[in-house]
Amino acid sequence: MKHSIKHLIASVAVGVGIASAPLAQAEEPLKVGFVYVGPIGDHGWSYQHDQGRLSIEKHFGDKVETTYVESVPEGADAERVIRNLAKAGNDLIFTTSFGYMNPTIKVAKQFPKVKFEHATGYKTSKNAGNYLSKTFEGRYVAGFVAAKKTKTNKIGYIASFPIPEVIRDINTVQLALNKYNPEAEMKIVWVNSWFDPGKEADAANVMMDQGVDVILQHTDSPAAMQAAERRGKFAVGQASDMSSFGPNAHLMSVVDEWGPLYIKRVQEVMDGTWKPESYWGGMAEGDIVVPEINNVSDEVKAEGNQIIADITSGKFFPWTGPIKNQKGEVMVAAGERMPIKDLLGINWYVEGVQGDIPK
Structure with a gap:
């Protein structure tokens, strides 16, 4: 399930799990947040990242709960939104524009238990990786x-x-x-x-x-x-x-396919194998189509x-x-x-x- 929150700060939905034994407590869903520089209806960069978010929901179902904040300017607003997503209990946060790099690294230091992934930048930290498509x-x-x-x-x-x-x-x-x-x-x-x-x-x-x-x-x-x-x-x-x-008019499009990478990162967090790294995928990995x-x-x-x-x-x-x-x-x-x-x-x-x- 997901929440669309224009400039809001928290995700309040509760996932419903299926107990493996009678009366067993359902596990809490992994909370995943996204920050977009444009509206999800831009039919370009932010739209495609949101398609990646939707692929996470489709793949994991009630095991995940996603939240996104769209049209976030690069700068002070970005830092505030990223921090609010961390405060709201998100376990993994994707920040999807170059200008979010420094705010992401700053907030990551303040929330060492949260995992961060920043798109198109070059900085990493103990709990922040980056990723880019070729x-x-x-x-x-x-x-x-x-x-x-x-x-x-x-x-x-x-x-x-x-x-x-x-x-x-x-x-x-x-x-x-x-x-x-x-x-x-x-x-x-x-x-x-x-x-x-x-x-x-x-x-x-x-x-x-x-x-x-x-x-x-x-x-x-x-x-x-x-x-x-x-x-x-x-x-x-x-x-x-x-x-x-x-x-x-259309000759071709250079399409970013974020779904496979997003699914992989979520699975790594669930498995406890996530590590900060710099990832750059292209046609060979199916990230550019x-x-x-x-x-x-x-x-x-x-x-x-x-x-x-x-x-x-x-x-x-x-x-x-x-x-x-x-x-x-x-x-x-x-x-x-x-x-x-x-x-x-x-x-x-x-x-x-x-x-x-x-x-």
Whole structure:
């Protein structure tokens, strides 16, 4: 069972267990809390995390009780909400945005018996781990599809905040463009928001006015997909399958599947085997999925699916050298793979990306 509490602090439901013997006391359900940066109806990042929460309920039934708090700003509000979830008796708390990292670590120190999992960050503690999906694997496929689909050689990218995850994915798209269509130029618009349909639509329209005919995004609403559909252009979905918002515009979506990881972490807490760790899963683990490539030729679809297969099997790694930065300096030597630790903290653009990283 679950409670949806917009900005509330406690979960009050009591799970009902089935006694293994007459008159035996039912075990209390494991309480699991979630903090979302956007509304669960964003049809993107927060929606997909909530699908993971629902998968926990489906898998464990009355053995768990889940609570979520949506649309929590990154900052003081996040710390207060996380602390309130801990006070309410949650045994495991997932905080699902980069800006929740420091508040999560701070609250974790105050509640040493509670387990915490933070998405997209890099800090851990005795009772706080972190997790991330290799969205860059999906972005490489998106870059390939965009490179093949564009007629104007102008690709748009709606970016949220200049954190390593976003910089890494912009770079990965450019790596694909460099290989499959060196004439293509990527225009980046920073909207400084994870979820703002108005800003996202405006950014998409501005870029299309400038000749962009394929739009990618690192924001959470389907507004860009809808704008592309209205204007006969093309787009790539973020976090969830956005094909229904633009059947004619949709090329593919980079989908985060959080359910298997969430079920695994809950089971570990139940079994007493949970340990704080830094987890990064991708296509091989089933955490990043491209459901289908649409509105392209059979040849492009087949090549895109082969790239997916090669990434999944480990045969191909998108960040394999030679890779240069904007100054033309070699950052990854030919044949070498960029170390994970360097990818996690990347703060520079690859060769071909126009403009500077915002400060």
